[in-house]
Amino acid sequence: MSNPLAAEVHLITGGAGFIGVNLAAALLERGCNLVILDNFSRGSRANLGALADDPRVGVAQVDCSDAGAIEAGLTGFASLGTVTEIWHLAANSDIPAGIADPRIDLTDTFLTTFAVLQVMAARGIETLNFASTGAVYGDLGDVELRETSAPLEPISNYGAMKLASEVQIRAAVEAFLGRANIFRFPNVVGVPATHGVIYDFVGKLLADPSRLEVLGDGTQRKPYFHCDTLVEAMLFIRDRSALAYGVYNIGPSDAGVTVKWIAETVADVFGGEPEIVYGRENRGWVGDVPKFRYNTDKLRQLGWTAEIGSQASVRKAIEQIVALRRS
C-alpha cells in the first residue's frame, strides 16, 4: 500500500515512550506529520533520537491528563496542519508503582484517556487508536483469551484503569466519536526499553555478571511480541478494520515463553554462564497475572498474521537490549 497516511497529521500521546517512538518512526515513513506529546516521565527526548529534529515532527512536554495542556500543545504545532487522528499511548507503565499508589494509574492511565476524549470532542477529531492491554482480562486461568472473554476482572490498578479507558471510549463512540480502535497489547519487548523483565535481567547481569536473581519461581508463562511486529499490527488494524468500536487482541498465538526461558536466554546472549536463582512464588508482585494466552482469531480474520512468535520476539529484543546497554 502506498503512503495511505501521506499529508495527514496525527497526534501521539506518550510518543516519546518505548512503543511511541517505534510507532512515530512507522508513521513518518508513511508520510505523516506528527505531534508528539509526552510528560517525559518514562519517555524522553533521547528515545526520540533524530526524530525530534525532523521538521515534520513537533515534540512538547505535556501532562496529557490535562485537556487544556493537550490543547495548548496542539495549538503550538498548528503549522504542521490539522490533527485528524490520535494514537493514545500515554499511560503509567509501572504496574507495581500503580498498585502502591492508585493515584498514578488514575491520573496517568485513565485521566489521560478522559482528557484526550475531551480534546477530540472539542476539536471534532474523529479517529482514536488506543493502546490497551491484556491486563484488562485479569486472571482468567487457563482459558484462551478472546476479545469477548468474561468476566473482565483486572487485578491491577493499571489493568483497571485501561479497562476504564476502554469503556469510556466506548461511551464516547455512542455520543460523538467517529471511530475507535482498541489494541489489547501483550507484553511488548524491544528497544528503547525502559522497564520489563529483559531490561531488568540485563541490568542485573551488568551489575553482577556471575548471578541472575529471578523474582518468582520462573514458571510464569506469557506471550511476548516484538514492538516492530506490534506496530505493524496496529497500522494494519487502523487501515483495515471497518468497526466503529473495534477491540483487537494483538499478540502471538503461541502459549508464550516462561520467565525461566527468558532468564536462560538472557544469560546465553549475555555470556559468562551466570548462576540463575529463582524465588518461590509463581507471581512476581501483586497484580501480576502469572500466565495468559491470547486468541488472535479476530486479527487473523482481518487478514494479518504475525511473522514471529514469542520466542523469536524475545530473542530479538534480548539481542537489541544487550547490544544497546553494553554500548
Next chain:
Amino acid sequence: MSNPLAAEVHLITGGAGFIGVNLAAALLERGCNLVILDNFSRGSRANLGALADDPRVGVAQVDCSDAGAIEAGLTGFASLGTVTEIWHLAANSDIPAGIADPRIDLTDTFLTTFAVLQVMAARGIETLNFASTGAVYGDLGDVELRETSAPLEPISNYGAMKLASEVQIRAAVEAFLGRANIFRFPNVVGVPATHGVIYDFVGKLLADPSRLEVLGDGTQRKPYFHCDTLVEAMLFIRDRSALAYGVYNIGPSDAGVTVKWIAETVADVFGGEPEIVYGRENRGWVGDVPKFRYNTDKLRQLGWTAEIGSQASVRKAIEQIVALRRS
C-alpha cells in the same frame, strides 16, 4: 435473623438520596449506627425526614469525590463508633446530564468510588457494598443478561463510570480490600423519587391533566424493581454471599414492562383519562438502552427470590408517587 448488624457502624455515601434513605431505614431497623455523607445535589435532608434526628445517625454534606472530605466527615462522627463497612451509593443519577458533560460522571460516579477506596485503604475498612447498574451491560440486544455476559460496552458515561468503579474495586480486592459486593441494579422505583419515568409522567399530568407526552415510542421494555425489594436483596447478599468479590444482578426475572404500560398505568392511577402522545424513536435519549432482561439465577442460587416483579413494583411506586406529589 435477629439484628445481625447491631452495634456496627456503617457509612452510606449518597445516603440522602432515593435509595440511600430506604437503605438507611433498613440498617437502623437492624440496630446499626450510621454515618450518612451526601453532597445534597439530588439527595436532601428533606428525604431523610425523621432519620436525620435519630441520635444513632450522623449526617453531613460532603463531596464524596474528595477523600479528605470523607475523612473529615467520618472524624466528625467518631462518637458513633468505628466505621467497619461502607455502602457506596453516591453517584450522578442523571444519565443525560452525564452525556452532555462527561465530567459529571467522572467526578460524581467514578471519582467518588476512587475516593471511597482511598479512605478504606487508609482506615483499614474491610467491606464495601457498591451500587452498580445494568447500564454496565450496554446494549447487548435480546440476550438475557448474566453477571458474566460479554462484551461489556456501556453506551453512556454513567454506565462507563459505574463499570470503571467496579473494576477499580476489583483491583482493590486484589491489593487490600477484604470484601466487595457489587449490586447491579435494574431501574429502581419508589419514594422519595427525584427522577425517572414515573416521576416525569406524574409531573406532566400535574402540569396538564389532559395530556401525557411520552419521550420515545413507548416500546422500550425494562425490568423495574421497587426500592423496598431492592434493599431487601442488598442486605441478603451482604449477609449471605461468601465471595470476596461478588457481582450480583438484582432485579425481577420477568421481561419488564414497556414505557407504554407505565404511561397507561400512571394515567389510570392519576385518573381523568388523559390523552397519551408518543414519539417516534425507540429510545428516549443517547445512552438509553432500549430494552434489557436480567438473568437473576446467581441471586436465586444464593437463596433469595423476589416477591414482586416489574408490574407490581411499578404500580406500587406509581401509587406512592401520585399520593406524595398530590399531598
